[in-house]
Amino acid sequence: MLFRALIAVCLAGFFVSGTHAHPIHTSFAEADYNSATKKLEVTLRVFADDFENALGQLAGAKISLEKSPRAEIDALTRAYLVSHFIVKTRGGSLAPQHWTGRELKDADNELWLYFEVELPTGVDGIRVDYLVLKSLHADQLNSLRVRDGSRSLTLIFPPAQGERTVRFPP
C-alpha cells in the first residue's frame, strides 16, 4: 500500500552537508529551577548561523539575525522554542513557556536564548524533549544541565534520542 505523506518543501537557501573538517552541531542549555517563582529558568546557547537557518526553515524564507526585523525574529524564535524545547510535567501535562529575551554575540557566532518554563509541581520527574536544530542536522547533539539547589543533572540528547526524564541522582 502506497503511503504518501505530504512533504512541505521549505525554501531555505542553505545547504546541509557534512563535509570537510568535521563541523560541530551542538547546543547547550542550562536550566535552574527557581523554587521561589516555581519556574525553570533556561539559558539556551546555540550557534547563531545554525539558528538562523532553523528560523529560515520555519519562516519559509531567508532570515538574517542582523538584518531581518526584530519583531519577526522574536516571533519566530518564540514559536521555534515552544515547539522544539518541549517540557512536560511529571503528570504529563505541557508546561507553558515564557520567553525572556536573547543576546547575540556575533563575533563568536553565539546566540543566547533566555526563557522560563512554569513548573508549579517542581522539577523532579519532568520530561524534556530537546529538539532544537535536530531537523537540520542529522548529527545534532544537544545537552541540558538541570539544577535544583545543590542537585544537578546533565542530560544528553544525541541524534536518535527522544524525550528524557529528569531524575536527580540520590
Place this chain on the structure above:
Amino acid sequence: MPLRPSPLRPLISCLALAFATLLRAANNGAPVEKFQQLDQLLPTPTAQRNAAGAPGAAYWQNRADYDITVELDDVQRRINGSATITYQNRSPDALSYLWLQLDQNYQAHDADSRTVPNSRRGVDAAKVTYAAVDRLLAQETYDGTMTVSGITDTDGKSIPHTIVKTMLRLDLPAPLAPGANVAFKLNWNFPINDMKRLGERTGYEFFEKDGNCTYTIAQWFPRLAAYTDYAGWMHKQFLGTGEFTLEFGNYTVRLTTPDDHVVGATGVLQNPAEVLSTAQRERLNQAQNETRKTVFIVTPEEAKAAEAKPSTRKKTWVFKAENVRDFAFASSRKFIWDAMAVTGATFPPTPPRVGGIQDRMFRPPVMAMSLYPKEGMPLWDKYSTHAVAHTIEVYSRYTFQYPYPVAYSVLGGLRGGMEYPMICFNGPRPLDDGTYPERTKFALIGVVIHEVGHNYFPMIVNSDERQWTWMDEGLNSFVQFLAQEEWQKDYPQSRADRGLTDYMRRTDRVPVMSNSESIAELGNNSYAQPTIALNLLREHILGRELFDHAFKTYAQRWMFKRPTPADFFRTMEDASGVDLDWFWRGWFYSTDRVDVAIDQVQWLQLDSRDPAVENPKAKAEKDALPTTLTRERNAALPKRIDRFPELKDFYDSFDKASVLPSEKKKYEGLLKELNADHIDPALLKLARNFYLIEFSNIGGLLTPLILKLDYTDGSTEEIKLPAEIWRFNTEKATKLIVTKQELKAVTFDPRQELVDCDLENNFWPRRAVKTKFQLFREEAAKNPMRELTKPEKAATPDKP
C-alpha cells in the same frame, strides 16, 4: 549551597618548628592510580619508535611516487587520468599485495556509507528541507564511482586486482622484497560531484549567473594506502569522518584544462612560459618582492572578462611536488589570483647561520596565494592571503621552517574548510549583497589559519588521521589558537573551542584516545579538548619555555615521518624533563573533568607557651564573647555579694590574666630545654597566621591549584600549587599557608582558566554565583521606560 562557617580559632600546641609548607599525607588505601605511569597503556617501544618518543634506529616508512596525466573536462565535468606509480618498499617485510584508496567510491550510487540528512534519524516528515530533497534527487542520478582500468605493469602486462568499496587491492605477480620497488600503470575516470547539492570535501561549485564552475579537486586519483610498522596496512574504509593516512612521495602532474582557466595546485609550476601570460609572470615576480601587501596576478577585471567568454581551447599545466603525501588542485576561469611573499620564509628554508657565515645562495621567498571568484570579495581580497602568510610566520616559530615553496587558500563550495599539501579549500564568503556578519569574517580568518596550519599537522608531521583524529586536529587547533592570539587583541574563539566546560560536564563522553569513527562529538573531543589541555600544559604546568621547546622537539623529530600518540606523549616528557603521565592519563585517556572544591579553611594560631602572653590573650577572648540575652537582662538585677561585701574573697579580685610563679617557672624550664636543643625560642612568638585549606577533587581530573588570597588589609596574592599536590591522594588535598596578614577570602582558579566545571565551590567563604539567566534578567530590566515607550528598541518579554 549552604554556607560553611569557618571555625573560630582552635589553638594548637606547636612543637614542630619548621614552618615550611606541609602536605598532609593520606591514610592507607588512598586512591593514587591517576598518578601511576602510563606504561601499561602505551605500546612498548620498538626499534622503529623508541622510549624517548623519537624515531628509532630502525625506523622505516614506504614511499609512492606518482607520474600523472589528467584532464579536467569542464564541459562534461569529469576527471580523466592515467598514471605510472612507483612504490618503494622500505619495510622489512615482503609484500604480496598493495592497497590503494579509491575515496571517490564513497560517493558511489550504491555506497552504504551515504549519509543523508533528514533520512533515518529524528526526521520530521512534514518538514523536509529543500536542500535535503534536492540531495536525495541528486543522489538518484549521481554515481561518483571511480572507474579504474588498464592496471598493468610497466610492460603492459595486466595485474590482477580486487575492489573492496573504497579500497583497491593489487595482487603482485611476485612478492615485493624488502628494499625493492615496483612500478605499475592505471587509468581512471569519474564524474565530479556538485558540492552545493551533494556536499563532500571535493567537487565543483556552479554559479548560475555566469554559468561557470569553480573546481576544487581532491581525492581524485588512486592513492597508495599506508603500510605501517604499528598496524600493517591502514586500509580502513573511507566513511567520511576519519580522514586520510598517506605516504610521502614525489609527484609530476600534467593537468589539462580549458586555456582560460587559472590553476593552483600542490607543488611548483614547471612551465609558466606556456600557461601564464607575460603580464602574469611579471606580476608574480613583483609579488615575490612584496611582503607587506598582496599583488593581483589575475585582477578582478580579468576574471570577469574570462567569465563572460568561455574558451574551447585547452592548455596543460605541469606541476612537480617533492616530499608530499597528497596532491590537490583548483581550477576555474572565474578565479581572481592574488599573492604575497611571506616574511622570513624561503624555499628551500634558509639554514641558521654557522660561525657568522651566511651562504650566498639565492632562495626565493615562500609565496602565500589565494584563488577566489568575485563572489568572495570584499572578504577574500582583504584577509585570505594575509591569513596564509600569518599562519606560516607563526607556525614556523613553534615547529619548524615551512619546507614547501607555496601555500594556497582557495574559495570552494564546501562548508568550512579542508586541507591538502600546499593548498586548502575554504568556504566562508560574504553575502550576495557584498556585506557580511562579523562571524563570517572570523570564520574565514580562522578556517584559513586552521587549514594552512594543517600543512604542519598532518601533511608534514604525518600522523594517521583515520586512526587518531586528535593528533592532527587537536595539535593543529592548538597552534591555531596561538596564531589567532597574535592576529588581534581578544580574538574571538571559534566554534571548535567554545563551551568546553559544558562538554566536559557530560557523563557520556569518550576519551580523546578513542578511534575516530566511534566518536560522536568529534569537534569537542578531537579539536577543543586537546587544544585546551595543551594550553593548560603550556601556561600552568610546564610553562611556556619548557613547553615550546618540547613541542618543537616533537615537530622536528617527526617531520616527514609518521608519529603515533605514544611518540608525542613520550617526546613531551623526554624534552621537558617533567613527568606528565598523570596529565595524559587524565586529559587523553579518561573522561574525568576539572572540578575542585574548597571544602574548608581553618584558621590556626600559634601557642607561644608564654603565660605572660597567653593568659591575657585567653582573658581577652573570653571577654570578647558576646553577652547572652539572659545576662543582658539580668545585669540590672541587684546581686547578693554587693549587699554583703563580706562574701567577697580572693577570687573576686583575682585577675585571670596574671601570671602565677609556677607558670612562669614552667615556661622558663621550656626555654631552657629549647636552648639545650639549639632551638630559637623566638620562633614561638612568631607573628604569623596559619591557615589550613582543604580541597576535594570532585571532577577527578588532576589539576594544578591556582589560588587567589584576599587579605583583610585589602591586598591580594596569587599562589600556584603544582598538580603533584594530589599525588598521595587524588581525591583530597590540604595546604598549610603562613601569612602575615589576616585572610579574608580564598578563590580557586580566579581567572577561570582551568576549565573548572562548577564555579560555586571555588570560593571560600561561599559566594552565590549568579546564573546567566539572572544576569540577563537584571540587565534586561534596566530601562523600563524605553521598553514601554519604544518597543522596537528593546527585548520584549512575555506578559504572564
